[in-house]
Amino acid sequence: MSALLSLHGFCVSYGPVEALHSVDLEVHEGEIVTVIGPNGAGKTTLLSAAMGLLPSRGDLHFGGERLARPSVEAMVARGVGLVPEKRELFAEMSVEDNLLLGGFARWRRGQRDQRERMREVFAVFPRLQERRAQLAATLSGGERQMLAIGRALMARPRLLMLDEPSLGLAPLIVREVLQTVARLRGMGVAVLLVEQNARAALQIADRAYVLEMGAVALSGGARELAGDPRIIETYLGLGGARAA
Template sequence: MAVIDPVVGLYRPATGKIIFKGKSITGHKTEQVVRQGISLVPEKRELFSTLSVLDNLMLGAFHRYRISKPGLRNDVQEILEIFPALKGRESDQAGSLSGGLQQMLAIGRGLMSRPALLMLDEPSIGLAPLVVREIMSILVQLKKTGVTIVLVEQNTKSALKVADSVMVMERGGITHSGNSEEIIADSSIHEAYLGRARVN
């Protein structure tokens, strides 16, 4: 989604600045942004389909490969603990995995950079409801580890169950903002995004 692309350096914003940890990262290259602690799990996952699950995970830590190579296997094991469905699939090609497993792998690859800020762009796209529920549950657990998560998601019901703070965007502008309880209580949100008016 274009709203988060400038943050990770995919293009330079036309106006304004992007401030992260008190410093401007406006116009920085993507690899510089990753080194500063920001990771993006892109829409449609963008995995290297012909590479193995393990190789995809290792690529998430490419920027620290030389310095931290001995410890990367431990990092992989931590990711497999978060996503146990990937255990035993390390040698499988990423492209052979189901959509749900691919999304887990994409998130795992993002976590391999050890980000302070993890951004996810439409992680529920094309996934079955049960898989979406599982992934959202994992995001709730990840929040408890201290990782800040920015979730860009059109599946409003799922997003509201995960989010602490919410901003609703329409046509490039923010139309509503608040904590999740305030947004859930807003009848206009229910009418526009949940498909029904809220009944008190």
């Protein structure tokens, strides 16, 4: 199967310091791929560079097309969306207006289907429909994350990249948000998920990559890696319980 997104020998540097070293990664249509690893491993850098927010070296292919110099504009035009860790909502605008802005690129191309897209987002996140007139600043943390994902879905992405969607959320809300991410697979949206909660990420993903010190240390099926003793000890928090 050909990959929707393919990175080969992908490198990113901050000045003389190389943050990503020859990363090879693939995401296929309708697939959830997660990237796990410790803080500082380069996970956010990976998403930012793949989106064109940071300069990179190596090969990036999307939809079978090589992009010599990935840019945000080029990636958005091809159907890639990014939900950053800080969500970056327009706090003083309503939920509805935040969503409409998410569909602006389609509107600019003459695709006047924003209301239809909004109904689809409300079907995924009914709570946003209840809050549609509220300012984004008044939403709870979980609702803000739902709005950030919903805004990205307004652009009808082929690939959605999510950076730490569970960050700062209560456990029950984390479960709700990640269950929604899992449902995106059924909507035909591929997902590249960076997530600190390795246990939850491996439960919903098809495949996984472990990033350590800017390089891929392990990769494979999510269920396979969830049973790997190295992953259990390092990322799933079971080492102490097993020792006891």
